[in-house]
Structures are given as structure tokens and as C-alpha cells.
Amino acid sequence: MPLFLLLRLQRVQLPVRVTDPEEVRQVSMLLATGLIEAEFAAIKSRARQAVWQVATVTRITEEGFTEIAKAGNVPESAQSFIRFPRGLRLL
Template sequence: MPLFYLLSLQHVTLPKVVTRSEDVQHVSVLKATGLIEAEIAPASDAAGKYNAARTATVMRITEDGFAEINKMLNEPRRMSRTVQLVRNRMRSSALS
């Protein structure tokens, strides 16, 4: 989920190069919604045929991105579950 990916970005050094296709998709969504600034590799080949982007570089989390993080972490019912999911995802991505 892109918002969990956004939460994980606050704990890494930026800029961050992303190569996993799932993460590139998350970056694309977060960039489109204005929650991060990122550069995404072109998604078309030399013939103009569409291909999924293979890499992206997250430059920074925007003010709106930090506001969304604070909103997620300050909702009492969701806070513990959200933090738990982010930690689990960070652990699993560190293992891969």
C-alpha cells in the first residue's frame, strides 16, 4: 500500500533509488498525489511502446506527505496497527 511505503520513507536516507516494481508503483502513486517528489524513469521504449517504469528516485517527502504521515500516526484506532504493518514491511524488505 502506498501510504505504508510513505511511512517507511521517513526512516531512510533520501534520495533513495527504488528498483522493485511494486515500490516503483508506490512511488508513482505518491508522486501523483503530491506526497513525495520523485523522478521516475521513462515508461516507454524507443519504439514508443509502453512499459512499466523500472526505476525511480525518491527525492523528498513533501509538506503534504508529512501531514499525511502525522494524520495516520495520530489516529488512535489505526496507530498501533499502522506502525505494526510498517515495521513488518520494513523487516521483510530488509531480508530480501
């Protein structure tokens, strides 16, 4: 659910890189509704000649913080991320 991802994004230092296909789709939905700002890129895999979609979330908008405030005490999801150089993190 995009709201849970938005709540997770609030708890990590941005920018953060999202690679899970389902979460990339949720980032797309959050971006389309104006709750976050994000950039998308395609990464080619040599092993399978596949193309993977990656999203980098740069910030939560004021509308996003309003939605977070409306959510109130929604159960907190587990936070897991990997740190990368230049401050990027992988959810």
C-alpha cells in the same frame, strides 16, 4: 499500500532508489498525489532485452508529512535497503 511506503521513506535518508516494480508503482501514486517528489528512469537489461523502471525519491512534501501525521501509530514495516555511492539507497 502507498501509505506504508511513505512511512518507510520517512525513516530513511533521502534520496533513495526504488527498483521493485510494485513499489515503483506506489512511488508513482505518491508522486501523483503530491506526497513526495521523485524522478523515474528506465534501465535496459542486456540479459533479457527488457526495460526496468526505477524511481528515485528525492523528498517528502509538506502534504506527505501531513499524511504521515494523520496515520498516527501505523505498524512499522521492516526496513531494508542497500547503500550506493553518492548517498543513494535501494529499498
